[in-house]
Ligand SMILES: Cc1cc2nc3c(=O)[nH]c(=O)nc-3n(C[C@H](O)[C@H](O)[C@H](O)COP(=O)(O)OP(=O)(O)OC[C@H]3O[C@@H](n4cnc5c(N)ncnc54)[C@H](O)[C@@H]3O)c2cc1C
């Protein structure tokens with residue numbers, strides 16, 4: 001075929017596809033123009049006029065109403081539930097796995113999945129109005145292990161944060177490299193609840209993960225970061241004599257905050273903290289917890305290493321954390337359990353705890 005014919009064909013195809021993409025984007029703008037929509041919250045307690053077209057989660061966030069959400073709107077965490085009495089349309093397939101039959105009857109919806117397309121009537125728990133946004137300065141980034149960093153952030157001068165030990169914050173990234181949009185993820189607060197001008201997070205690198213790659217490779221000391229919170233119901237109930245605490249990896253974060261909370265408030269609970277690590281390289285905060293153990297006889301630290309090497313000269317518990325739990329916790333009587341770590345580890349531990357008499361009312365956890 002003549003070369004000029006090929007050039008003309010390629011040129012015409014490029015023109016057609018250019019024209020098509022313009023038509024599609026104009027059509028999208030026209031079709032998705034839902035105009036101004038009215039949101040009635042808690043039967044007239046708040047009334048908002050918002051631009052339609054975005055998810056309910058991000059529309060509310062733009063109005064400084066922060067609904068808990070850990071997965072960044074990917075419909076994988078189920079945390080962003082909101083009661084929508086009117087205006088949400090039928091339940092979407094992406095919502096179905098997270099909304100129980102009872103929740104359907106109560107009109108609960110995943111706010112990250114439903115779009116604001118018209119007027120809506122919502123019910124939002126009062127306590128969510130206390131969730132705030134903070135623009136912090138990164139004070140330090142410290143390597144705790146080969147894949148866990150401690151991020152210490154300072155709140156703006158004069159601002160304070162109040163949270164319950166065990167709760168989490170949402171951390172927002174900035175666009176970087178091929179990631180063109182901001183994302184946000186949940187991170188448990190590892191600092192003391194008595195510290196109101198700082199937030200500390202322990203962030204484990206997930207290979208290929210958007211937020212953790214940002215924290216581990218892009219973020220620098222003195223950078224500004226955006227956080228919102230606090231969120232979550234993983235906090236101390238304390239209706240017992242002894243707290244059994246179990247964590248793996250960065251799951252140590254909320255447990256550290258809980259341990260200090262019990263100590264600083266002078267609560268009488270005995271505490272046993274089982275910390276599971278694969279190898280000795282995965283252990284951290286060892287000296288700090290050993291010191292707490294020396295200072296406070298009510299606290300016992302039990303690090304368990306699944307695969308120690310001979311050269312590690314490891315003298316502590318060897319094997320999975322489940323083995324130590326099985327051997328050292330006799331029954332659930334007078335105890336509550338607080339667990340944080342990977343789903344696999346938590347499921348195995350919860351099974352053992354239930355066999356020992358712990359119940360859904362005495363087991364509290366955050367899985368990630
Ligand atoms: C309540 C709560 C508290 C949390 N607290 C902490 C914390 O204190 N410290 C911490 O490091 N993380 C914590 N997480 C996990 C955190 O929110 C992110 O999910 C995690 O850091 C991965 O984010 P990412 O953007 O780097 O990965 P993404 O870009 O979201 O995911 C990249 C890929 O990795 C997979 N993936 C996501 N998370 C994990 C994981 N944990 N392990 C293995 N694969 C994964 C995804 O399925 C995906 O395929 C918490 C989660 C919840 C729900």
Ligand code: FES
Pocket residue numbers: 068069070071072073074075076077078079080110111112113
């Ligand atoms: S934000 Fe995770 S399911 Fe909606």
